[in-house]
Amino acid sequence: MSTAKELVDNINQTVVELIVNQTTTEDNGTISSRPNKGTPEGMAMAYGSLVIMALIPIFYGSFKSVGYHREQRESGEQVEAMSRREAALFPLYASGALFGLYLFFKYFSKEHINLLLSVYFLILGVCSLASVVSDFLDNFLRSRNITFFRLNKYHLLLTQNSVDMLNMEFDSKDIFALIACSGVGIWYIMKKHWIANNLFGFSFAIKAIEFINLNNVVTGCILLCGLFVYDIFWVFGTDVMVTVAKSFDAPIKLIFPQDFLENGFNGTQFAMLGLGDIVIPGIFIALLLRFDVSLNRGRHVYFYTSFVAYIFGLFLTMVVMVYWKHAQPALLYLVPCCIIFPLISALLQGDFFRLIRYSEDSLKETQENESGESTEPSTTSKKEN
Template sequence: MDDIDWDLLSSYAGLLSLATLSIYAGSHGSLPHQRKAESKLGQVVETSEEDEEENMERLSSDEAWLFPVIGSAALLGLYMVVKYFGTDWINWFLGWYFSIVGIGSIWKSSVSLFRWMVGDAYWRTFHHFNFVIQKNKRAILSLSWRTPTLFLLPFAFVPPVLYSTGTGSRKSILITDILGLSFAHNALSLLKIDSFKTGSILLGGLFLYDVWWVFGTEVMVKVATSLDAPIKLLWPKSLSLADERGYTMLGLGDIVIPGMFVALALRYDYHCYMSACRASSQQSIKFLKPYFHAGLVAYVLGLVTTMTMMHVFHAAQPALLYLSPSCTLSFAVTASLRGELKEVWNWNDGPEEEAKEVARPDAEKDAKAEIAMGPVAANGEKGDPHPNYQEACLSKT
């Protein structure tokens, strides 16, 4: 029996940790921000514009069908460029492009990280700045930020500058991963699918896309190994993190695509939690995350399976071959076991739904009365539309 290659196993574990962390952070970043913060006395404090959730368009089922087509066209185009024109100029262009975009991406991610570290309450104590450009008394441009946001901007330039000015080995794995993690975090925070139906179509279509371009042709492997751009996560094949043996690689698409599905699961859990809060007579409800936890575990198992097959067959594997079924099945099994399959399948995470989640009860009502009464459920009846969440109510005594 061959000795265990601990260097390679550590590389797999490191890559798995980075991917899982990206999805966890990005999923929570996709949750709607509350536009109003309520005090214990029922008073409402308006938050700044930076706290408001951007009204981003959701990816619908009609658009999900196009992803494999657009992805195939882009992949084939890159393959033709690499094959007939070489990689020098395309890598130069992509390097500078992602370096420029990376400044904004790292800035946004670092602000989110800092805000999470200090907490929302302390974050709102920082001085607030507004920058507005008006024409004929109409705002053309309106920006809003707090003091830490400005101080973090110079640090956001460091990784992209080091990446763009480095050549070959000077483009360290660490810098590539910093850029890749920021891209993944912002993609998961901003790119949203509107329903589990759309997510299933998206994962199913890209499942076929991945299988065809990896197993059916050399296109995917050729492009992935030729392009030198921070659109992947890397981990050295060494316990000491030295890169003499090379590194394992995972494309950002294998994080963002299934991650969008896992993020949707967390938003559905949040929807159930808010519905239970509005309909509950209890003062405290635990935020359960059954669909999110199931999806995250399924992603880990799918990625472990991918790495196992790659190790056994010593060949590149289409990660979505394993990730798409595992994530889809996690949703179907969890919903079936909870008896919510039809309800969850028909749920839509549109902007109007998000507006309900961030809204607070009328500030003129007594705070205790607000909790006791709650708004009317979606079906027009009072009560808890999600009894599984209601069981987790914890009374304050």
């Protein structure tokens, strides 16, 4: 579907849930597997698949974020960005939400809580997946100059006391995408199949990386460092995250069966990666891609540097986990890699201070000033003529 403000707001509202539930496993940590289950080949296949599945939404979502921010600037709309104060306080908010869920699961029926959360994430997941599918359809139809699927356009507007409560524009392909993704939602509710779970996880991660704006690198570093401490404390310091991880049932993780070679798509022993370990580094990597674009050098040095750093961090997490036979909080390894690698690259390229000072607000103001300056001479020349 066309990007609706309601969908953007819902995606932003679920960031806390994505961070809170980074450890949807049966052990401590964000990447885990049940010990002594499956063959070494099956484990290698599962971990390799998790790495690939994590890279896809980061890569695609980062380039989508470039287009989204360009459209917002061209339309004159203000892109809401996380401030440094909000970035510093975010781990505290996430900790409060995590501890709140812990108390709920400890003193109330987890079946009822999971039912409410499952319905919430199901509705959000169907809308998010439909948006992703609609984007793919739109690109496919445009590349082949097919227009009949986009002929019928609709506008849904709900107002109350002259205030827009819902304002959405969509066409035939959006309706088709919503119906198809609703089928995926029904499949997930009935079977809880890991493929349906991953489809929703992909869409959550892509949309979060596309829409969430860090605005500048310093804010991103503050956020990542705060969540670095958050992840270590709640995983190794208490049993809170473990309890929530065991109790929470929602498509906020990517999973792959370690017994895939033996049982195929019906495998039951899963390796898992929380969406927080994809989204949080992903929005930082997307910011570096937008910095590359702002340099206008025709190459994406800092994006690919951070992308490689993320791959290295994931592999390092898995190596440590296999060696120590204990699940690990992935941000413990991802955060240093995703921050240090681009900063070293910036030092070598001579862009360190430019990277630190980069702000998309200042970029927008610069573009507006340049646009204003370019129009004034032409007006003057007309008067002179």
